[in-house]
Amino acid sequence: MKELKYTILVVEDEPLISEMVMKSLKLEGYTVVVAQTGDDGLSKAKEIKPDLVLLDVLLPKLDGWEILTRLRDDPRCKDIPIIMLTALTDEKSKVQGLRGGADDYVTKPFSALELMARVEAVLKRADRPAHGGSTQSQVPVRKGDKIYLIDMDDINFIDVHRDCTYLHTDDDHFLAGNTMMEFEKILDSRKFFRAHRGYIVNLRKIKEIVKVGASSFELTMNDPEHRKIPMSRRQTSELKKLLNI
Secondary structure (H helix, E strand, C coil): CCCCCCEEEEECCCHHHHHHHHHHHHHCCCEEEEECCHHHHHHHHHHHCCCEEEEECCCCCCCHHHHHHHHHHCCCCCCCCEEEEECCCCHHHHHHHHHCCCCEEEECCCCHHHHHHHHHHHHHHHCCCCCCCCCCCEEEEEECCEEEEEEHHHCCEEEEECCEEEEECCCCEEEECCCHHHHHHHCCCCCEEEEECCEEEEHHHEEEEEECCCCEEEEEECCCCCCEEEEEHHHHHHHHHHHCC
């Protein structure tokens, strides 16, 4: 039996499946918290910050896709590993989950043995320093046919354009080999913030936050071009908490 060191949140509205999953996890030594609605699942995820979430897609009140999006947009919860549980077996649904930030995707019906193996694999991949950042200090990037190593502290912001990820410094921009999700896992969450689905910004490189509409804001970056980064009211509220403003 595993040592009781991981807490797993199960968000599943079907009692038989929820009970089976909970018993299987407890037999393996995990601490288990259960939620039967999307609202309750989202609330518990933010409250207890579990080591992993098993998230059903078709939930009452708030579906799994929306919960996935909200957790990935929340700087306090964005690094929590998430495995989607669903009866949707089409490729489009699977791609939607993985592109949305899910760490794995398990289709119903599934065996307890398969689920436990996937849980263990995801937890192993997610195992990293407690502060949520990385000990990695440089990231490899490409410019033309040359490869460079860029210091993390020199990153101004990272964005996505036409399915390619670009890293921007004060002086130049480079093609990066990492996806946005991969960058979120290797960047120090105390220094970088997912300001938008398509942008990660260096908190120390922000010049100002400007309101541009009733519920929309922009970040002005402290680079020579003073690039503008779009933000929602919710993202802006989270950023102000991080910056203590």
